[in-house]
Amino acid sequence: MTDPVRQGSISRRALLAGLTGLGTWAVLPESGSDAQPRRPAALLPRAVPNPTASLHLAATDGWVSMPQGSPPISPFWPDPLAPAGSDLYVFGFRDVTGLSATEVTGQRGKAQITAPLLGFDQETDIKIKLTNLGLSQRPDLVDGHTVHWHGFRNAIPLFDGVPELSISVPIGREFTYFYRPHDAGTYMYHCHFEDVEHVQMGMTGIVYVRPAQNSGTADVPPGRYVYNDGDGSTRYDREFALMLTEVWAEAHYRDAHIQTTDWTDYKPSFFAFNGRCYPDTLAPNGDPLSQAAGRLRYQPISSLITANAGERVLLRLANLGYRNHTLTVDGVDLLVVGKDAALLRGRDGSAEYQVTSTVQIGPGESRDVILTAPEPGTYLLYDRDLTSLANAGGGRGGQLTEIRISPPGTLPAQTRANA
Template sequence: MTDDITSGINPLLSRRNFLRAGVLGAAGAGVAVYAGHQAPTAVAAPGFTPTKTVNVHLAATDGWVSMPDSAPAMPPYWPDNDAPAPYNMYVFGFRNVTGLSDAQVITQKGRAQISAPVLAFDEGSEVKVSLTNLGMAQRPDLVDGHTMHWHGFNNALPIFDGVPEMSASVPIGKTMVYYYRPTDPGTYMYHCHFEDVEHVQMGMTGLVYVRPKLNNGTNKYVFNDPATRYDREFPVFLTESQPEGHYRDAHIQITDWAAYNSGFGLMNGRAWPDTIVKNTQTSDTNLGPNFDPLATYPAGSDGERLQFQPQTSLIEANAGETVLLRMANLGSLRHTLTMDGVPMKVIGADADQLKGADGNDNSYVSNSIDIGPGESRDVLFTAPEPGTYKLYDRDFSNLSNQGGGGYGGMMTNIVVSAPNTLPAQPVQPFTPGVR
C-alpha cells in the first residue's frame, strides 16, 4: 500500500517567501480585477502540509487492443494483420503499475491499455507520479520518450507539465517523478505530450479527478459547494481512433497527421457495443475498471478481448439518484452528447464551477452537451424511472464503427433500477489495484 500519510514535508519557510506571500495575499484581497483564475488560496501558505501523500506509478508502453469485430474491414489498416488474436489494433498507452515490483513492471512492456487509468486525488493532498518508459515491444526501433501532461493544472511548473521542449521527457528504461499539489476541484485529463499528435492519437490519454475539501474523504461533491452533491459518478471520456495511423505506427510507416479522420469513436477506450460490457471485478469501484490487465482470462472471453480496454462505460443508478457524469474529450473533433428525454445540468466546465466572479450561478440545463477537443464538463442528472436509456454522440459520424451499418462508437447505456436496488457507491480514492 503506497497511499500513506505524510506531513510537514516543507518545514522551512524562508523569511523572503513568507513576506512575499503575505504581501501578495494582502494585495489580492484589495484589487477588484479578474484574476485569470480565482486567487489561489494556498499562496499565503508555502509551508504546505499535505492531507496525505499519494504515490502513483505509471508505465508507458505499446500494445494491442480490440475494436468491435462487426465493423467493416479497412484493408490493410484494420484489422491489423500483425495483431495477435484476439486483438486488432495497435496502441500506445499508460498502465497503472503502482505497487508492482520492478520485475513485474518490466513484464508489462507491450501490454498498454486505453484509456489510461483514471486518477482521482483529493484537494490538499500531494501527488507523486512516477512515470516509467518501458519502450515498445512491436517497435524496438522506436526510441520515443514519454511524459505526463496534467491537462489544465493551475499554476503549473514546466518541469511537471510534460511538454518535452519546455522541460524533459522520460527515455526508455528510466523513471521520472512528477509532483503535484492539486488545489482546484474538477475534472481534468492527462496525456503524453511527446510528439503529441501521434502519442495522443495512439491512446496515451486518461482522466484526472480532483475532489473538493468539502468531501472530507467521504462526502460526494463536485466542487466546494453543497449544491454540487451527487450519489454516483461515472467517467465519459471521449477519444477518436484513426486506424490508418495505428497501422502505420505498427508497420514502421509515416502518417500525415494533418489528414485527420476518425474511424472509431471511443468512450472510455471502447466502441459500442463493447462500451456496455459489464464489470467482472467487484462492483465496489466508481472509477470504471472492468478487466484487470494483469489477470489471465479464458480464451475467447470478453475478459481476454477487452483486458487492455478495462473501463466500462455502463452507467447504473437507482431511480431518483443524482448521477455525475465526468465528461472529457481528448479527440480532435467536437462532440455533442445527448440522453434522450433526460435533461442534464452542466455545473462545471474545464475544472471550473460555472460561477461568475461574483458567485452568479451560470450552470445550465440542456439535452445536448457540447464538448470540444481538450474540454471537460461536469454534468448532473436525476436518474429517471427504471429502464434503460442511451447516452450517445449526436454527430452520427462518430456513432458508427468504421462507417459500417448500424450503430457503434460513442454510445452507452444508462440502466436505472428501482430505488434502493443498488448499494451506495463508495467514494473511491486512487487505488493501486484499480487498473
C-alpha cells in the same frame, strides 16, 4: 489575498489560500445559485501536513480490440500483425503501482486504453512516477514519454510534461512528477511527446480532483461534491467518467508497420468512450493483470452507467479526440455545473449552471454534468454527431452507452467511479 507559502505550514496555508482566492479565477467565490454573493464558506480543519498519494505509471505499446464484426478497413484494420484476440496497435499507460521491478518490466507491450482513471483529494501531495518501458513493436524508435496533466493551473514546466520545454523520460528510465492540486474538477492527462501521435495512439486518461468541501463545512455536510460550491448544489451520489477519443485506424497501422503518417490527413474511423466502442462500452470493468475480460483485457474501463431512481449521477466528460462531440441523454435533463475543472459561476458568484439536453465538448475540454436518475429503465447516452455512432463507418456503435436505472435502494452505494 493570502500568499501561498513555503516551509512549516505549507499545507494549511496553501489550503486556505486555495479556498480564499489563491487562483483568482480558479477558485470562484462561494455563493448560491441565486446569483447573490455570499460569505466565504468556513472550512473544517484538515490534516497537516497534506495527505500524500503515490502512483506508478508505465508507458508502452500494445494491442487492443475494436468491436468484432465491424467492416474491415483494408489493409489498416484489423491489423494483420495483431496477436490473436486483438486488432489495433496502440500506445498507452498502465498503473503498475506496487508491482515489483520485474513485474513492471513484464508489462512492456501491454498498454491499455484509455489510461487508468485517477482521482485525488484536493490539497494532496501527489507523486506520479512514470517509467518508459519502450515500444515492443517498434524497437527502432527511441520515443520518450511524459505525463501532461492537462489543465493543471499555475503549473511549472518541469511537471507540465512538454518535452520540448522541460524533459521527457527515455526508454528504461523513470521520472517522478509532483502535483499539489488546489482546484477541484475534471481534468485529463496525456503524453505530450510528439503529442499528435502519442495522444492519437491512446495515451489519454481522466484525472479528477475531489473538493476539500467533501469533508464538510459550516454550510454543507460531509459528502460527495464536484466543487467547493458552498451550497451543496454540486452534490452527487454516483460518478462516471467518460473519456471521448477517436481512433484513426490508418495511423495506428502505419505506426505498427514502420510507415509515416501525414497528420493533417486525419480521418478517424472509430469513436470511443474510455477506449471502447459500443457495444463494448457496456462490458464490465476489467483488469489488465487478469485474463477474465478476454479481448477487452487492455481496455479495462467500463462506460456502463448504473444508478437507483432519484439519485444524482455525475458525468465527468472529457474529450481528447481532435473533433468536437455533442453528447445527449434521451429524455433526461442534464445540469452542467463545471467546465475545464472550474465551477460555472461568475467572479461575483453569479450562477452559470445550464440545464440542457446536449453538451458540446471540444478537443481538450471537460464538463461536469449532473443528471437525476429518472424512472427505472434503460436510457441511451450518445454522441449527437451521428457519424460518430458507427464502427469503421458501419453498423451501430461508436460513442454510445447505456444508463440503467434501478428502483430506489437496489444498488449499494458506489465505492469507486465507473463501478
